[in-house]
Amino acid sequence: MSEPILALSGLTRRFGALKAVDDVSLTLVPGEIHALIGPNGAGKTTLMGLISGRIAPDSGTVRLVGQDITRLSVARRARLGLGRSFQVSSLIPDYTARGNVMLALQARQGHSYRFVWPVMRDRPLWQAATDILARVGLDTRASVETAFLSHGERRLLEIAVALALDPRCFLLDEPMAGLGSEGTARMVDFLQELKQQAPILLVEHDMDAVFRLADRISVLVYGRIIATGTAAEIRANSQVRAVYLGEEAAP
Template identity: 60%
Template sequence: MNKAVLSIQNLNKRFGALHATKDVSINVMPREIHALIGPNGAGKSTLIAQIAGTLPPDSGTLWLDGQSLDALSVAERARQGLGRSFQVSSLAESLSVRRNVMMAVQALQGSSFRFWKPVNSDASLREPADAVLAQMDLGHRADTPVAELSHGERRQVEVACALALKPKVLLLDEPMAGLGPEGTAKLTTLLETLKHQVPILLIEHDMDAVFRLADRISVLVAGEVIAHGDSDTIRNDPNVREAYLGDDHAESA
């Protein structure tokens, strides 16, 4: 049986009387998109911070590919293979799309400088960057400065930079935020193709995208996971419908 790539076990975090995460357990399996959904204030941001390493849990454990993350810093977690779209969201706007992704490749290789040749002509950086850009349908924008991109294209570049780091799991925090219908549809299609390369923990409010993409869904309400399951299970769970979905996303009889 496949083991979880990312295993989140019994995470707890309190802020005074507020129990922001209550024994949260989620497993992200190989070749799946696992969506985390819930209303504003449910504790998603607190949970993301604990996974990323910016906020230590009061108790609980995190495992990535069988290795404990508990004592690791943000940078060390990234080196272990925890990829995040917002980790590289501060794109260098004056540089080209290709150069931004090349910087991620450079970081993966562990070298910040290329004194012996111009960076842009370094095939060891350029070729893997171009491969990722092609995968993200950005090859035609490779030489375009990031400042000239649409919001949706910037989202694609952020994911491309994360992929260039060759993560073992990808944490995407509301990648559809601010996208129109066309941008959402395009990014959804691209994400569908990625799960066979890298499993994804997807935090998202766009429920149409969630129900299309997710193999499994966990629902977080008031810091506690109230349901796990596939799209049909979550759509028709009365507790989930009452707490978050309402009746709009229920399966018709």
């Protein structure tokens, strides 16, 4: 197996007496989609926070391409190549779709302390943003302010922003949320293509999509990873069936 892009080892985070994330280790290797599933309250959001840097761990390390990033700020991690999308669409509402992507490109280049030249006259930046929007099929909506985009379009714009960062890996938090069946199908196709560019750590509630997409699946329950394996292995795992899939099938 090749060198992991993202490697978590022994990550633990307590909130009072609650161990929200308990000794979690996992890896993300080039070319794969690694899905993280688990019932509500299993600690997925906390774990994503630990990886992105929003939350500091009590112990354990996060490594990105071998570099220890455990103590770095959210912004530093992003500049090192951690491309993140949000569970609830989190964009700049007053900016157009293109404006959001241009901002990400600008951040990627690391040049935000430029005080003179108008950013909208920056043709290469403008063109690059338009190209990225075309990749996710939003080029016709480029000049629409984000607040006026539909929910599905905003999910795509989230991906476009992540693409603009040209990251070493993608951290996608429920990209299918609220998409509907057609939107989900499109997103599944798109993620298949996206993983060629960089591996994806995917948190997702839509089990059909997860089992279709994921090369590996890790199951998080009460802050611990109880199993990691291929879709077939996870389906066959009796412990997983009991605590998770069984629960969902029951009602």
